[in-house]
Amino acid sequence: MKIGFIGVGNMAQAMIKGLIKAQKITSTDILVHSAHATTYEAVAKEYQLTPVADNATLVAEADIVFLAVKPYIVPQVLEETAAAFKAHKTVMVSVAAGLSLDKLAEQVGQSDLPILRIMPNVNVANQAGITAVVGNSQVTEDRLTAVKAILAQLGGVVEIGEKDFTTFSALAGSSPAFVYLFIDAMARAGVKHGLKKDAATEIAAQAVLGSAQNVLMSDDSPWDLVDQVSSPGGTTVAGLLAMEEAGLMTAVVKGIDATIAKDLENQERD
Numbered sequence: 001m002k003i004g005f006i007g008v009g010n011m012a013q014a015m016i017k018g019l020i021k022a023q024k025i026t027s028t029d030i031l032v033h034s035a036h037a038t039t040y041e042a043v044a045k046e047y048q049l050t051p052v053a054d055n056a057t058l059v060a061e062a063d064i065v066f067l068a069v070k071p072y073i074v075p076q077v078l079e080e081t082a083a084a085f086k087a088h089k090t091v092m093v094s095v096a097a098g099l100s101l102d103k104l105a106e107q108v109g110q111s112d113l114p115i116l117r118i119m120p121n122v123n124v125a126n127q128a129g130i131t132a133v134v135g136n137s138q139v140t141e142d143r144l145t146a147v148k149a150i151l152a153q154l155g156g157v158v159e160i161g162e163k164d165f166t167t168f169s170a171l172a173g174s175s176p177a178f179v180y181l182f183i184d185a186m187a188r189a190g191v192k193h194g195l196k197k198d199a200a201t202e203i204a205a206q207a208v209l210g211s212a213q214n215v216l217m218s219d220d221s222p223w224d225l226v227d228q229v230s231s232p233g234g235t236t237v238a239g240l241l242a243m244e245e246a247g248l249m250t251a252v253v254k255g256i257d258a259t260i261a262k263d264l265e266n267q268e269r270d
């Protein structure tokens, strides 16, 4: 199976890095094209991918194509590639934030083309990402399974409705920044109590990583897990209550609310 990337910027390269690390796809089966030959040829050389001279040839030669250009570039790319998508039945997977499946079908000028929309987060580069996926009515179960199998090489995959993509973006796309802030706050507290910053950061990051793995591996809810580490009359419950008194949960929910509100405001403006 050949996988194409139109655009080799931040997100495409994060996905390509994850795919290369997963070692399930031969690197030369990944085809790339972007606006500048110097850019996509350099990326192809770095990861031993196959550079392709134009977008339409890439769509003709690949089985699945990820559209990894900025949303305002998508109409231009789809104009160039519409005939190739139609002739070769190539599966289109858009990474462009905020562009609906209907809008993509309208821009490519074909209502019967299988189109999927995905939203990966930056952690796909380490195969620890989470990607949301949704397909239009033309996407068969086989095609959806094929795309999900590629995305699963990059971390978790969740199928959600288009209406939930904005919420997903806040919870998965922006949240690495929130988690970095939490790790830094923990590390800073460690420094306050005498640890060196490097050591405190490593301790906090590893604690967050292990705890997240526990949540994913366990059938217990996070609340159950909180109870399991809170001994009666102990230190942890004292810390938890002090954090709650300072409004930790409200702060997190307000942060997600503000992220979603800003995204909706931007979508309205665009």
Ligand SMILES: NC(=O)c1ccc[n+]([C@@H]2O[C@H](COP(=O)([O-])OP(=O)(O)OC[C@H]3O[C@@H](n4cnc5c(N)ncnc54)[C@H](OP(=O)(O)O)[C@@H]3O)[C@@H](O)[C@H]2O)c1
Binding pocket: 006, 007, 008, 009, 010, 011, 012, 033, 034, 035, 036, 037, 039, 040, 055, 067, 068, 069, 070, 071, 073, 076, 077, 095, 096, 097, 098, 119, 120, 121, 122, 173
């Ligand atoms: N970055 C994120 O965290 C993130 C997360 C989720 C979704 N997304 C979505 O991913 C998409 C890409 O974002 P990004 O951050 O990767 O952008 P980016 O770093 O600016 O990369 C954009 C890429 O598009 C290429 N390009 C521009 N015009 C083109 C054309 N006519 N034909 C082919 N390629 C063209 C550019 O080529 P050159 O390099 O040659 O100039 C560049 O490689 C966006 O739609 C964004 O909404 C991004």
